Amino acid sequence: MAQNCLGEEPFDATIDGVSIGGLDFTKFALRNLRAATTPRTLRHENHKTDHLFMSMVLTGTVRSDQNDRSSTDTAGDFAIRDTNTPWTIEHNGYSEVLAIAIPRERLEGVLGPARIFAGLTVGGELPVTTLTRSFLSNLLREGDRLPAHVAERMVGVGIDLVVASLAERMAQEVPRPVHGSVVVQRAKAYIEANLHDQTLDPPHLAAATGVSLRRLQELFHERGQHISDWIWHRRLSVAANRMADPGYLHMPLGTLAYACGFASQAHFSRRFKERYGLSPRDYRHRALSEAVAC
Known part of the structure; x- marks a missing residue:
C-alpha cells in the first residue's frame, strides 16, 4: 500500500x-x-x-x-x-x-x-x-464485558445489520444488469431476518421483496436454487449453529425449533435428520462435546 x-x-x-x-x-x-x-x-x-x-x-x-x-x-x-x-x-x-x-x-x-x-x-x-x-x-463499548459465546452471538447480529443496511442501500440505485442479483440478495436478507416466522413462504417473500412470485422464482432458478429449499436450508443451518452454541444450551429443542420457523418438533426432527444424518438431540450432544474437548 x-x-x-x-x-x-x-x-x-x-x-x-x-x-x-x-x-x-x-x-x-x-x-x-x-x-x-x-x-x-x-x-x-x-x-x-x-x-x-x-x-x-x-x-x-x-x-x-x-x-x-x-x-x-x-x-x-x-x-x-x-x-x-x-x-x-x-x-x-x-x-x-x-x-x-x-x-x-x-x-x-x-x-x-x-x-x-x-x-x-x-x-x-x-x-x-x-x-x-x-x-x-x-x-465496541461493552464487548469486553460479555462472555465469549455471547460476544460471538452479538457479532452475528451486528453482521446481519450490516447486510440489511447494504441491501437497503443497493436497492436505491440498481444498474439494470445486476437488478436480478439485488432482488435475490434482498430476498435472502429478508429470509435471514424472518426465519422465525412460520408463515414465511414464497408468496410472502415475493410480496415483501416487491416482485411477482413468478419473477422471484425465475431469479432463484437462474442461480440453481428454489425459494422453498433456500428457506428450509437457512432454517436448518441456523438451528444447527444454535445447537452447537453453548449460549443456547438452556433452550429446549422444541423452543429452538419454533424460533427457527418450524411448526412442530416432529417436523423439525425429521427434516434435520434428513439433512445432517443425526437427530437434533444427538447432533447437539456431539457438537457440544466436541466444543468442550477443544
Missing part, C-alpha cells in the same frame, strides 16, 4: 484495536493522509485476505475510490472496502474511522460478489444504518 501526506499540513495518526467475538475492531484517528493500492502493488505485495472491511466515519470526512465509484463519506456513513482490489482513500484534515474486519463469505454469501457493493456509500441517514451504527458502537 502506498501512503503519502496531503498538502503541507502535518500528518499524524493513532490506531487502537480490539477483538470482540472473533471480529477485529480498529479505530483510526488520521490527519492529512492519502492511502492507495494499485494493481501493481497488489501483484507485488500479494496480501490477499478473506475479509472485507466495513469503514464507518465517526468524525470528519473521507474521500474514496473503488470499483469505479467515487464518494465522500461523512460522519455516520459507512462503506465496505475490498483490499483485494485497487482502492484509494483520502483523509483531508482530521477524521476518525472505525474499521471492522468481516469474513468475506458472511457478506458475499447473501449479497453476492463484493464488486457489487464495495465502495458504495451507505448513508447514515437511513434508518437501518442508524440501528447498525448504534448497535456496533455499543458492542
Whole structure:
C-alpha cells in the first residue's frame, strides 16, 4: 500500500484495536493522509485476505475510490472496502474511522460478489444504518464485558445489520444488469431476518421483496436454487449453529425449533435428520462435546 501526506499540513495518526467475538475492531484517528493500492502493488505485495472491511466515519470526512465509484463519506456513513482490489482513500484534515474486519463469505454469501457493493456509500441517514451504527458502537463499548459465546452471538447480529443496511442501500440505485442479483440478495436478507416466522413462504417473500412470485422464482432458478429449499436450508443451518452454541444450551429443542420457523418438533426432527444424518438431540450432544474437548 502506498501512503503519502496531503498538502503541507502535518500528518499524524493513532490506531487502537480490539477483538470482540472473533471480529477485529480498529479505530483510526488520521490527519492529512492519502492511502492507495494499485494493481501493481497488489501483484507485488500479494496480501490477499478473506475479509472485507466495513469503514464507518465517526468524525470528519473521507474521500474514496473503488470499483469505479467515487464518494465522500461523512460522519455516520459507512462503506465496505475490498483490499483485494485497487482502492484509494483520502483523509483531508482530521477524521476518525472505525474499521471492522468481516469474513468475506458472511457478506458475499447473501449479497453476492463484493464488486457489487464495495465502495458504495451507505448513508447514515437511513434508518437501518442508524440501528447498525448504534448497535456496533455499543458492542465496541461493552464487548469486553460479555462472555465469549455471547460476544460471538452479538457479532452475528451486528453482521446481519450490516447486510440489511447494504441491501437497503443497493436497492436505491440498481444498474439494470445486476437488478436480478439485488432482488435475490434482498430476498435472502429478508429470509435471514424472518426465519422465525412460520408463515414465511414464497408468496410472502415475493410480496415483501416487491416482485411477482413468478419473477422471484425465475431469479432463484437462474442461480440453481428454489425459494422453498433456500428457506428450509437457512432454517436448518441456523438451528444447527444454535445447537452447537453453548449460549443456547438452556433452550429446549422444541423452543429452538419454533424460533427457527418450524411448526412442530416432529417436523423439525425429521427434516434435520434428513439433512445432517443425526437427530437434533444427538447432533447437539456431539457438537457440544466436541466444543468442550477443544
